[in-house]
Amino acid sequence: MVYVRPYRRIFYLLVFLTVATAVLGTLRPFLIQQMVDVTIEQNDWVGLNRGFGILLVLLVAHAFVSYLQTYFGGWLGQYIVRDIRVDLYKHILNLRLKFFDRTPIGVLVTRNISDVETLSDVFSEGLAAMIGDILQIVFIMAFMFYIDWRLTLVSLSVIPPLLFSTYVFKEKVKKSFQEVRTAVASLNAFVQEHLTGMNVVQIFNNEQREYRKFQALNQEHTRANIRSVLYYSIYFPVAEVLAAVGVGLLVWYAAQGQIEGTISKGALIAFIMYNALFFRPIRQIADRFNTLQLGLVSTERLLKLLDSQEFVPNNGTLAPATLRGEVEFENVWFAYNDEEWVLRDISFRVEPGQTVAFVGATGAGKTSIINLLSRFYDINKGHIRIDGQDLPAYDLSVLRRHIGVVLQDVFLFAGTIRDNITLGHEDITDTQIWEAADLVGARRFIERLPGSLDYPVMERGATLSVGQRQLISFVRAMVYQPAIIILDEATSSVDSETEELIQEAIEKLMQGRTALVIAHRLSTIQKADRIIVLDRGEIKESGRHEELLRQDGYYRQLYQMQYKDVLAG
Structure with a gap:
């Protein structure tokens, strides 16, 4: 109702139209009863013609009015769904x-598309229509008692x-719909994950x-839907039979009254019509209830997602123009899961304009350090400062705008080269893009x-080489003129020729900027102002390349492992 x-105004109009539809839909049998019992019995042809005109x-x-109700019900549902989907995204x-990290992407796709679309049905076919059905039943009963x-x-x-069978049907279908929604989410998650990893x-x-795994998931989805179909196939024939029994009882009793002269012909005709009108909304209410049940299932899922407060707190007010x-x-100290420490008592300082490199085995904590600097995660203990201020003191969007990140696995969106560089920022001009491309040596291949x-660009940059995707990521980082640049394994997936080109781009990228570099290839970081060696979340060594080689420690071991063939020669 918050979204309504x-x-x-449209909602109030819809309520009025719903009431009007219920009233207009129940007047016809009453009017026919009056025409039969009054005008026809009295041979009043003028009154009969007038009655037909009114009818x-x-x-x-x-x-x-039914047209307006259907249109505005659908209109309201679609606009509400639009607003919910925007807020959810x-x-x-x-x-x-x-x-x-712990929520499958397919599940989120289901929430944002399928579950939200279900709410459209609640507004267009469920809630308003159910209110109309209930009002119609009330008016029908009022006319019936009056006659x-x-x-x-x-x-x-x-x-x-009929009410008992409707209640049982409602409960059974609610359970089956929950199973259907769970199966849909599992299917979406599976398909999304395996299409993304199709090369593997x-x-x-x-x-x-x-294929067999997908068959099993799809079979469960089919079973859940068939269970709901089974309940429908049982309920509606039962409802039809009960309605027919009601008509039969009515005719049997009214025929006796007709013979005895206590019940008029018009009353019998009107009641047969009212009987049909009465049972139709009751059967429909059960169906509307299912739409509401499905909407409730979807709403529970959506509210659970909307109520999740897993945000990086953004209470900072510092928004400097430069850093x-x-x-x-x-x-x-930092842990992704409680007490499973990824970083342990890490301390270091990087002066403005310095280049600091991080090396170590896989899982040593290198990537965690850059994730913390960009506040993708918050630390458990300690302090991280930029220009002497704790990270939480900065406005999050401003902080990230001053930090350029180039990742090992470059993600490109479906769109143009321009779109992937600017990411939709209209204030970034083509001139700025070409300046950044010139700086990192990407102009030649882009032209x-x-x-x-x-x-x-195809999804994930499929039509571009690894090196080209990497150069685009450099341009994307440079176009914002960041004060701090982070390079995460930026040359680990390219050939030697492309590595030379990218290495030149990296050197230009780091000029005049604070740079934090993660690299497995030690040849790419030998000129760094300082190299920090990590092992199991702890700093083991720190110094320049030559100093660390003389120490005969972790770094020297890594160096000898990478260059053992050269050293042996």
Whole structure:
């Protein structure tokens, strides 16, 4: 209802149209009863013609009001769904990375698309329509009691078993719908994950095994849907039979009254019509209830996601136009999971303009350090400072704007080269893009592409080489003129020729900036002002390349392992 508030005028109009539809839909049998018992019995042809005219006007008015109700119900549902989906996506965008570490992407896709779309049905086909059905039942009963209370009681005699069967049906279908939504989320997660990792599936000849896994998930989805179909196939025939029994009882009782002269022909005709009108909304209510049940299941999932407060706190107010680039870690402890320490008592200082490299075995904690500096995660203990200020003191968006990050696995979106460099920032001009491209040596290959900056990039940059994707990521980092640059294994996936080109780009990238570099290839960091050696989350050594070689410690061992063939020669 919070999302209804901006459209409350349409909502009130919809309520009015719903009431009007219910009233207009129940007037016809009453009017026909009056025509039969009054005008026809009295041979009043003028009154009969007048009655037919009124009936025709009612039919046209009912059709028009029904059209408006259906249209505005759908309109309201779609706009509400639009607003919910936008808010949900905005909420997801601001969640911390820890949330995404444990939540499958396919599940989030299901929440943002399928579950939200279900709410559209709640507004267009469920809630308003159910209110209309209930009002129609109330008006029908009012007219029925007004015409003949005895026939009304006979007609209502089958209501208790119908209500009981409706309740059982509702509960069974709710459970099956929950199973369906769970199966849909599992299917989406599986398909998304395996399409993304299709190269791994094919490299290891795993197509048949993954196919069988998909078959099993799909079979569970099918079973859940068939269970709901089974409940529908049982309920609706039962409802039809009960409705037919109600009509049979009505005719049997009214026929006796007709013979005895206590019940009029018009009343019998009106009650047969009312009986059909009465049972139709009851059967529909059960169906509407299922739409609501499905909406409730989706709403529970959406609210759980919207209520998650896994944000990186952004209470900082510092928003400097520039940074000097001084970085300091003081006694930093960090764990992705409680007490499973990834970093242990890390302390180091980087002066503005310095280049500091981090080396160590896989899992030593190198990537965790750059994640903490960009506040993708918050530390458990200690302090991280930039220009003497703790990270939380900075406005998060300003902080990240001053830090350029080039990752080992470059992610490119489907779009143009320009889109992937600016990421939609309209204030970044082509002139700035070309300046950054010149700086890192990317202009030449971009100009050779068909369309240059307008060259269409496929999903994840599939039509570009690894080196080209890496150069685009350099341009993307440089176009914002960051004070601090972070390079995470930027040359680990390229050939030697491309590495030379990228190494030149890196040297230009780091000029005049504070640089934190992670590299497995020690040849790329020998000129660093300082090299920090990490092992199991602890700093083991720190110094320049030559100093660390003389110490005969961890760094020398790493160096000898990488260059053992050269040293042996």
